[in-house]
Amino acid sequence: MTSILSDRQKDELHKAILDYLCTSGFTESFKTLKSETHNEDFISDPKQKYSGLLEKKWTSVIRLQKKIMELETKSAQMQEEINNAPIRKQTSSVDWIPRPPEKQSMTGHRSPITCVIFHPVYQILASSSEDTTIKIWDYETGEFERTLKGHTKSVQDIAFDPKGNYLVSCSADLTIKVWDVNNDYKCVKTLFGHDHSVSSVNYLPSGDTIISCSRDKTIKLWDAASGYCIKTLAGHLDWVRAVSPSEDGRFLVTASNDQTARIWDVQSAETKMEFRGHEHVVECAIFMPINSYPFIQELIGEETNNKSAKDAVAGQYIMTGSRDKTIKLWNSNGQLLHTMVGHDNWIRGLVVHPNGKYLLSASDDKTMKIWDLKTGRCTKTLEAHSHFVTCIAYCQTSPIVATGSVDQTIKLWQCR
8 A cells, every 4th residue: 555645754754653652661662663664773852843743743633623523513503594594585696786774985085076986806996076186995895095186176087997907087177197006096197188177088998098078079089008189079069078988999979068969980080879859968878788788678669589699789779867857768870769757856877787687877866766777667766965966886896886976975885
């Protein structure tokens, strides 16, 4: 039978047994083993590491066995508790929605919060404020980590690039700044080009282009590596409030004070469609993700024709939120498909649940609403803040929603 011990381990074991036999007075056995293991010159020495080793090993094995038995008993008890626990008919975790009360309430900004966003990889939440700063938080603990200073006026919007290596911000000081996440959030670029307050900023899904829009009525595309402006899109008649890319990065959707939203073709820099129907400023506009299409098609009574999701094209449906207190759903042909009514004040932010089933909205009526896209109805209203709710974000890696408000707080909502 082959031994599983190495030669060095065997030698150590032999010496430990010899030491034990010698100190215990088993003279005959000691002599026999000494000769059989070819350790004729062995002398028991209390200073050597093998001295008392056998007893130590033996007691530690006994201790471990006892510990294992205790853990096995504990495990059996816990398993019994689980088996006897009442079964709660809960929808799968992918259907979880925010529930009150808030998990955390973070304070530190000295003016209204303008934007909250989650890092795509790390447990980081970034917030921007009219107090000219950006703050970085740990969203698991709610602890404040650092403040980024550099802008001289209100920071209007922030976004991480798709990999989370950079944070981009825009401000009423007419500039866009790029911060290096992996280098202590050092400001590595400042982009100049807009002639008025820059209201929204984002990255294309490829991560190589920054998009921005401004009160100067234009939308600009910037090369992320060099910081150069590569395209300027013009067409809106007033302040452009928000800009957001489609999942494939081929199109942009913008919202404006001219009461319209527009789709732009990134390649040609031309307007592809204009959405008219709101009776006030359009505050926000987003493309609906492809995984929301089946729910939208059920809402509008459209046959899905059993097409697989991979056949779906990004940018087919658009959701807009306005100061006229409504949220509107459109198709890319400019057709109004559905109007969601329920908020009592301006709609300030829209975000889609990661499973594509729900739309979450933030409003100046101090609430956050959850809308079921299959029915177009509001399924839950959360009294979120003591003042206007200005922004909302959904974490893609944890079931958490963040909201920011004029009350200068950021709240984290656990989804369950």
